[in-house]
Amino acid sequence: MARFLKAKKEAIGLSPYELRFLGEQKLDFVKLRLINYSEDQLEERELASISEIKDFQSEDAVSWVNIDGLHDTGVLEELIAELQIDKLVVADVLDTHRRPKLQEYENCLYVSVKMLQFDDDEDQITSENLVLVFNNNLLISFQERVGDVFNPIRERLRKNKKRIRSSNADYLAFALLDVVIDNYLHIISRLGEKIEDLDDELIEKPSSDSLVKINTYKVEISYLRKIIKPCREMIQNLCRLDSELIDESIQVHLDELRHNIEQANEAVDNYREILSDQLNIFHTTVAYKLNDVLKMLTIFSVIFIPITFIAGVYGTNFENIPELHYKYSYFIMWGIIIITVLIMLWYFKRKKWL
Amino acid sequence: MARFLKAKKEAIGLSPYELRFLGEQKLDFVKLRLINYSEDQLEERELASISEIKDFQSEDAVSWVNIDGLHDTGVLEELIAELQIDKLVVADVLDTHRRPKLQEYENCLYVSVKMLQFDDDEDQITSENLVLVFNNNLLISFQERVGDVFNPIRERLRKNKKRIRSSNADYLAFALLDVVIDNYLHIISRLGEKIEDLDDELIEKPSSDSLVKINTYKVEISYLRKIIKPCREMIQNLCRLDSELIDESIQVHLDELRHNIEQANEAVDNYREILSDQLNIFHTTVAYKLNDVLKMLTIFSVIFIPITFIAGVYGTNFENIPELHYKYSYFIMWGIIIITVLIMLWYFKRKKWL
Amino acid sequence: MARFLKAKKEAIGLSPYELRFLGEQKLDFVKLRLINYSEDQLEERELASISEIKDFQSEDAVSWVNIDGLHDTGVLEELIAELQIDKLVVADVLDTHRRPKLQEYENCLYVSVKMLQFDDDEDQITSENLVLVFNNNLLISFQERVGDVFNPIRERLRKNKKRIRSSNADYLAFALLDVVIDNYLHIISRLGEKIEDLDDELIEKPSSDSLVKINTYKVEISYLRKIIKPCREMIQNLCRLDSELIDESIQVHLDELRHNIEQANEAVDNYREILSDQLNIFHTTVAYKLNDVLKMLTIFSVIFIPITFIAGVYGTNFENIPELHYKYSYFIMWGIIIITVLIMLWYFKRKKWL
Amino acid sequence: MARFLKAKKEAIGLSPYELRFLGEQKLDFVKLRLINYSEDQLEERELASISEIKDFQSEDAVSWVNIDGLHDTGVLEELIAELQIDKLVVADVLDTHRRPKLQEYENCLYVSVKMLQFDDDEDQITSENLVLVFNNNLLISFQERVGDVFNPIRERLRKNKKRIRSSNADYLAFALLDVVIDNYLHIISRLGEKIEDLDDELIEKPSSDSLVKINTYKVEISYLRKIIKPCREMIQNLCRLDSELIDESIQVHLDELRHNIEQANEAVDNYREILSDQLNIFHTTVAYKLNDVLKMLTIFSVIFIPITFIAGVYGTNFENIPELHYKYSYFIMWGIIIITVLIMLWYFKRKKWL
Amino acid sequence: MARFLKAKKEAIGLSPYELRFLGEQKLDFVKLRLINYSEDQLEERELASISEIKDFQSEDAVSWVNIDGLHDTGVLEELIAELQIDKLVVADVLDTHRRPKLQEYENCLYVSVKMLQFDDDEDQITSENLVLVFNNNLLISFQERVGDVFNPIRERLRKNKKRIRSSNADYLAFALLDVVIDNYLHIISRLGEKIEDLDDELIEKPSSDSLVKINTYKVEISYLRKIIKPCREMIQNLCRLDSELIDESIQVHLDELRHNIEQANEAVDNYREILSDQLNIFHTTVAYKLNDVLKMLTIFSVIFIPITFIAGVYGTNFENIPELHYKYSYFIMWGIIIITVLIMLWYFKRKKWL
Ligand SMILES: [Mg+2]
Ligand SMILES: [Mg+2]
Ligand SMILES: [Mg+2]
Ligand SMILES: [Mg+2]
Ligand SMILES: [Mg+2]
Ligand SMILES: [Mg+2]
Ligand SMILES: [Mg+2]
Ligand SMILES: [Mg+2]
Ligand SMILES: [Mg+2]
Ligand SMILES: [Mg+2]
Ligand SMILES: [Mg+2]
Ligand SMILES: [Mg+2]
Ligand SMILES: [Mg+2]
Ligand SMILES: [Mg+2]
């Protein structure tokens, strides 16, 4: 399936309320993790089923339920039943190929975004669809597989950082989005470093290897852009949103998110242009070097072709070639050759080829 | 006629109320199909004439009339007479080359869109103009020929999916548009797969065949873009529309449509850029390989041209060439030749051509 | 004078009220034609002078005065005097090089647009400035020369098409603009057909003739764009206009105009991109074929240059060349030559040049 | 100093109220000219000092003070003192490298714009910063040197054109801006003519001279664009401005200005694109012609290289070459040569090179 | 780390309230400088600790505290404690890689911008993050290292320029931003000069050195654009801001800032396009010169290859070559050679290669 757009045939014409998983199954189990916290306490726990959540929920604590693995619609139906999440919301979660969006529902906010991680072992970017559904004291995060970028947030929760522990789920949602976008920035800057390093290589020793690199980086940057542009639109909508579920005090942090995604977007655009420039420079350098190669060929050919012809003429075996018998003919031939060569050299000098 | 814009001479200066078919006739009959449904019942039937519809219409049921074939203005005049559709609306349906649009009329909404299907047999995209005219409990769909993408919707109606059976015609209109746009996404992703596969081919073994592919895909992507851009504008207008004919509960679904067409639009733009990049990479690769070819030619020429000249000189038949008679002349010539070659090789080494 | 912008030196610093003709005179007479119509009657007549109009005007009839030829300021002064047209309006009509615009005056609307026709005899597009000035029951159309695209409208008027005969001058203005824009679409589609036909030619047999065509079409498309873009702006303003002179019932038709000019604009943009793509494909194809040409040259040169040198060496006339006297030398030389050639062929095979 | 942006080191960090001349001094004197007019009288006079203006000012007359030369801050301080012009306004006038702008001050409007003239003697465009400061009955125009484009306006004033003589300073300001923009249009159309003439030259006989022209025109068009784009922004602001200093009756004229600068802007954009297209066509034509050159080289080389080799082989001096002694060998060699040539010719024919 | 985007791994997931320095430490001390001024007095002093500020603050004086070096969070915590600056504000200051922004806080405005200086010694542009935090009578400027562009402002303060000494901190903030942007303009104009000088060089003697220059300037211009674009956005927000901390009288100066940053932005865009044009011209010139080189090679080859072949044929040693024995054969051969050459020359003349 294409990397830039995935649209399965099975997805065509589905009811928006139909609970069918439309992504690729990446786990063979579903993992439910709960972090329940308030200013004074924090409880972390793996859950066997959604219904256990009820045991922890209380009005003055925030529950963060993280679900890894979306292929089991049974779990999701339980979610609908136990937590009064609209069926429409859950059906949406199941299409992991949708573009990032923000949707306001009656009793919750729905935010989806692509979570990027740099896999140091494989030296490549991996992408995963992330959905956050939250109201005042409950946030559910839906992930395609185990593993995410949220450990710094979990640490802050555990270390009783006052701000995050005493705020509502809206602050947690901001913190999660913030770390997602911080990762975008970090990944772009890592790719950017490689791109900027290409610059010197291009004029000094342009090789077919540089071309492969330019192409590879271009595809990566295009891929990042495809992910960042709709995310930026979503963050802008989030900043403009007027919802009871988002406290006024969060606005300054959302503005910060907007600045960060804007910076990511600008950086991606800049690097895209830099790569285009690099390709143009490479092409022109190659064309310029070709000129050099062909000047050399032309100089040698133009100098030697006429004098080789002269020698050829006197290599013929005609019986009657008067010049052959004159004593100094051979030396005169050399004279003519040398004069011819000197004229050619002077000509090339004047043309500034030499 | 051109594929990107069709504008017949006969269409010039027509009254907007004139019922004249301006498309290409693709059927030699007109097929009328009715699906009449409410929460409790569903009736499917092929109609002989428009007037039969009256037998089925009732206030609490929705009638979906599908018309395949638009060349018979008699049928359409009947429509105007029997169903109180404005003549202006029907005249508009007859120009199948118009761009997608949304128009509000006094008693109905008019939505036109291009319906794309991927014809697996012929391995090509086929396009057909689709018009939906609907009010609360009547939806008429106008098609150019038999065959459409609506079977998933018919199945949902037949299987008594609660939501669709208990909603008004606005929900049916949304469902039909949704399946049209889902098909856009699917078609783009199929084309996209081929485009992404080109990437490796381009640097490893660029052939004239790759060039043909790039060109073909570029034309297809441009064609998709021509269809998607005005459709996106239409969907945006639909989202912003404030009409009694669209229930508030539909808004969330229209927003989903907008997200999908936005994704289609972004994907098409991305693929267009990827193809441009691919063409640039191809061109530069070709230029780079030319350098290689000509370096080889130049190396061989520059090395052999001087030594061939030397041999030529001693092939002349002058009577008096003193060198010829010296015993070791031949070996000295070889010496000079070898030294010349070594100098040349050293020179090319230093230039990093070897 | 340049085709894309005409700005005469005489036009500089003129008072906006000065009646001076700033176009090129294309007629040596002025032709005044009147069509006066209401629901029950229609009168068509050529007028000798503006003052005759008064004889026909009545409150319940619409008068369409068409003026061909704008060089005679006498006629125009009469117009100002007899019909209470503002001097500013008439002065504006006289500068036929202005861009299309909409201007609201106290007692009339002023609309200017470029009227394009395809001259089948000369196989070229001709352009003419058209100005429409109208209030409720009078419309004056100003043309640079005899001949226009309005015959379908005159036919509709004569055939007593109910709608146009019973409406005010605003509907006539719409009908005239509609036919102008329908002609844009038709002309673009004719040019578009030629452009799309180029596509196959470009990869199969790119010739200098294809290049001439690409260039010619590019200039034509740019010219069309120059005319369509400001026209589109004008139509958008017309749709947004809130004037007593335009009846509410006309809005749906103006929206149609906007859709048509939008389609023209998109088509022109599409064709412009297609032509750019074609030029790039052409360039790359040419570069690719060059590679082929030079591979052949290089293969032949690289194979024959060394073996020609070998033959050259044994064509020298040194007295003492031991190899010459050995019985099988000649055959050994052939052996060396054949081995050399085989090595070269193997080398080129490995490089995939053969 | 750069032509596209001039920013002197001395300008850094200056107080906005500091009267320091930041342009290049182009005169060694300051020339003050006054035209004082009302409906019944006009007085033109050169002034020795600003204070003389007071003698002419009256409530029902308009005074147009034109100042050529801005280096003498004494004159400008007098202006501030005598005419109650804000110091901020005058300080702004002194930085002649600023971009065009509109600024509303408490008692006056400030409009700056670049005045272009085509110097027919030198065959080049000259630019000069023009500032207009005006209230109801006073307009001060600041110029860098003697000589401007305002003579048509002065003529209209002298000839008692009713409109201009009976209006306030706002109409005069409009008239001056109008003539400035008319000159833009004229200059673009002159340059445009040359650009359009290039078109034929490019395909028929592309020379290095065409390249020089393309480059020169590109720089000129870029320069015009740099001047026109901010001017257009300024005119748009002027049209939107709601100031007591601009009478309602002027609005229609300002709209005209906006149309003219829009036309200038579009023309510059069009010509820029045309020049880009021309460069691409030139480049592709050159590449195509290179193909021709190299096809010829390859045909000759490929045909003659093998047969020259054959002749070379039989020019060797081996003692034992059996073929040499056979009576018809020479003619057989010719036969082989001719067959080789024919095969090559047939091959090139099939490849459509011939 | 990349120059166009710096995003440290440590920054990921930090609480927005965490005081951690995220830039590169450029000093090993922190330098605190205070300028305290009112209309009548000015006091300049280096501070040992933040707490000393209190000694100088009074209601009718403005205190400008400048902090060079941000690595010492102790100093910053003191700032929070002593001056009631929000912790959020100070945490933001510590991430020196953020893009320029404007943020309104409850009791202060936060403005960040990149300060550019041209280092004449090193012949390169240096960038430093600058943050201004201010309320009515206190402005704190945060810098990464000692050295800035503010000396002209300090001079104006010391020389008792009335306006700056009698205004609030908002005017000081404007003056500081003004000098930052003036430096942008100056730096662009210096780079621009070099770019414009390239123009002649490119057509007359394009060398690989020109290519290096184009590339270098392109990177510099891209870097300037990356810095200027978000700064422009920030200034636009500042102009639109409605805050009690900015006096109405400052608006005219903010508008001036907006004009200046707009001019910087346009200049950078212009130079970017000029550089792209220059690269295209360079490429095309190189291609054109290649044509020249290869025409010469082809002319020489095509003329000499056939006649060298003829000579070769008569150099063969066949026993029976009848022509060799005819008395005038040699001269006839010369005749044929000369005729061949003349035909070739005529042919090249006709093709306009000569
Ligand atoms: Mg769907
Ligand atoms: Mg959904
Ligand atoms: Mg996706
Ligand atoms: Mg996406
Ligand atoms: Mg995960
Ligand atoms: Mg942009
Ligand atoms: Mg029509
Ligand atoms: Mg219609
Ligand atoms: Mg169409
Ligand atoms: Mg369309
Ligand atoms: Mg169909
Ligand atoms: Mg909406
Ligand atoms: Mg766009
Ligand atoms: Mg004018």
Ligand SMILES: [Mg+2]
């Ligand atoms: Mg006018």
Ligand SMILES: [Mg+2]
């Ligand atoms: Mg025009």
Ligand SMILES: [Mg+2]
């Ligand atoms: Mg006409």
Ligand SMILES: [Mg+2]
């Ligand atoms: Mg409208």
Ligand SMILES: [Mg+2]
């Ligand atoms: Mg300044």
Ligand SMILES: [Mg+2]
């Ligand atoms: Mg100023």
Ligand SMILES: [Mg+2]
């Ligand atoms: Mg300027």
Ligand SMILES: [Mg+2]
């Ligand atoms: Mg002047």
Ligand SMILES: [Mg+2]
């Ligand atoms: Mg206006």
Ligand SMILES: [Mg+2]
């Ligand atoms: Mg206005």
Ligand SMILES: [Mg+2]
């Ligand atoms: Mg545009």
Ligand SMILES: [Mg+2]
């Ligand atoms: Mg952060």
Ligand SMILES: [Mg+2]
């Ligand atoms: Mg922060």
Ligand SMILES: [Mg+2]
């Ligand atoms: Mg930065």
Ligand SMILES: [Mg+2]
């Ligand atoms: Mg930045």
Ligand SMILES: [Mg+2]
């Ligand atoms: Mg500093």
